[in-house]
Amino acid sequence: MLRTEDRAGSDAWRSARVSRHGLDVDGARWVIPRFVRTKVVVTGANGFIGSHLVDRLLAGGDAVRAMVRASANLDNLADALARADARPELVRAALTDVDAMAAAFDGADIVYHVAGLTAAFTRDEFARANAAGVANVLAAIRQAPRRPRRLVYVSSLMAAGPSHPEVARREHHAPQVGYTLYGDSKLDGERLVFAAARAGDVEAVIVRPPAVYGPRDLDMLQMIRSAKYGVIAQPGLRPAWMSFIHALDLVEGIARAGARGRPIPRDGEHVLADQGCPFDHVPEDISHPAGAGIYYLTDGQRSTVVEFGRAAAAALGRRALALPMPQVAVWTVAGINHAIGRLRGKAPALTLDKARGSMAPGWWCDDSRAVRELDYAPQWPLARGLEHTVAWARSVGRL
Template sequence: MPGIVALTGATGFVGAAAARHLAASGWRIRALVRRMPQDALMPGHELEIVLGDLDDRATLERFVKGADAIVHSAGLVRALTPIEFFQVNEGGTAHILEAAAKAAPRARFVHISSLAAREPQLSPYAASKQAAEVKLAALAGERDWVALRPPAIYGPGDHELLPLFKAAKLGLIAYPAEPDARASAIHVADLAAAIAALLQQTDWRERIVEIDDEQEGGHDWAEIIQALGQCFAKQPFALRLPRPLMAAIAAGVGMVSSLTGQPRVLSPSKIAELYHPDWVCHGPRLSGLAPWRPRFGLREGFADTLAWYRSRALL
């Protein structure tokens, strides 16, 4: 029977979806949060809140004590400096593992990594995600553990793709990519279901697992734009942005971020990621290790995301 799962990042996009799915699967959720959520995270489900962050060693030990499983979904996707990525993504992972070694030595550990960890040379973010996986392997001890590497994640609760949907509605999508670029994707509900499916397994043969919507070969931008167009019953005009132009835009965004102290996802260090031609999942797949299959293809997933945007009057 499911027991207690200690969940970091429960107020984030992925963590909130994981919390709802795990609770529906019978797990008791203990969430580490920096401040009390303004809204109920899981109406109708019991939730234990632990106030603290990934730098608070004493709180982390209390957070994981007695847990049967730990799901670490907290992480930084935007930062003003490279060192911030490493402090949170690598350092935070190390801190929770050190706490778990003392207070929950047998708890299973699911780390939500990123497909970017496969290409650490591209950006500080990618390098920090790989560094977190290295810490996991070094500090996990005898416990069962796995690092899930999702590609682009989308779905209800995501605000990063909202500009793309707005552009599709207007009928013009400008996209940054190499001409033959392909990428995998996954709906957040499918990722949350995968986490629950993993925790039901007793045989974790693979340590690093890539996960996507299982579209063989991923998607190219023509497919992505077509799926977006189907949401609005029209085919948008597509404009591929050359890398020098996108680099100039990112430089301007970076200057604004420095002046305001507010980091943005688009930054000069992100350009190499955006123009990397292969973001297709290739490694061991979760479907070969656990009783899990994705529910959402790109068209159905985009329609579900659009419905959420409209329900929140965002589009």
């Protein structure tokens, strides 16, 4: 059942002008005309990424519906809901309730599907939250009386699988299935989005972020806390290349994907139709057609877990040493955490699935397509981003 709780936000939604002419082509870019106040829905709006996206869309002048579960904690939305001017319309609808979501999506221009599960114990848990969640979102889009034109699905680099040790992941690289349960569930969601786009149900764009950190995040904060005590746990004996992104850069890229991103084409070769290239393939043209409609977003740097930890330590005014952990040590710690989490009924930060992912040959990607097609320009390099994150964590008593 759909519940609307904010009258001012609801009024802003109803008064916004809705464009029925689709997205206009401006040269090589897709843009929403400036005279249109875009109506958008954000699922998982109270989460780490979702709440930052709500802030970014409001700042851009969009009329925002913030969709959350009935039992959702709204702390991350406190500032947005307290705005004196435009603020989001808060609606409560579960990802399992297609009717409620269809009502929430009615009249929207763009749906940003951010809600998902990042930590769980089993494949079924991930599938119910991620793949089935996408299926229900698509069903709600089809059912909405005034169907949204565009869906932006926030997936993950892990959907594609690990990168080659010396070649960054690109959008046209074939995914590696079976590496992590989480990644497989996000890839299953991508394939559902791809099928809907090919069927003409909705324009669709997929965004694949790497490891995300920033204010309001609690998962990566644990790495920062370790650096506070002078220790950086490095899975494996050699550091692997990774990509990171600050939450504010990520939501800027997501918003640009919604407004300007080229959608998944209705025909032609595509990586999600099992027509991708080997993951060590470097094309002459960064806009390889097999990756159309997919965007990697990063901070523009190639880093490692150790470099992340040292930057965090520097932001804290400390020094930290890397502690290489053999695979057996990683598996042992993860197994203990996994067992304790099972007893408590809550997945810990380091599960067996995350341990498997941590020992990959690399998790880094190339955001050249986003830079070229979205005019994406990251503003938060690792050192600056971690200084910002540490300042937030201290201000709220997390460090």
